Amino acid sequence: MENEKFVTVLTSTSVHDVAVIRGRLEAEGIACFVKGEFSAQLQPFLINGVQLQVRESDLNQAIEILKATGYNK
Secondary structure (H helix, E strand, C coil), rough: CCCCCEEEEEEEEHHHHHHHHHHHHHHCCCCCCECHHHHHHHCCCHCCCCCEEEEHHHHHHHHHHHHHHCCCC
16 A cells, blocks of 8 residues: 555645545545645645646545545546
């Protein structure tokens, strides 16, 4: 599991929305990584959004949680 691949489950231009969703997924025990988070904080006008990523093995569970909260992949 140490070298497991992370995959994008959601892309958004709102760092705040991604943080809320990340908190929800982490509360369910899903490890998350936000690609582009720091770039968006430093230069929000130059970035096309941030990517919420989860372990490939958690992808299906993460998608189900996103659907239940009103987000779709």
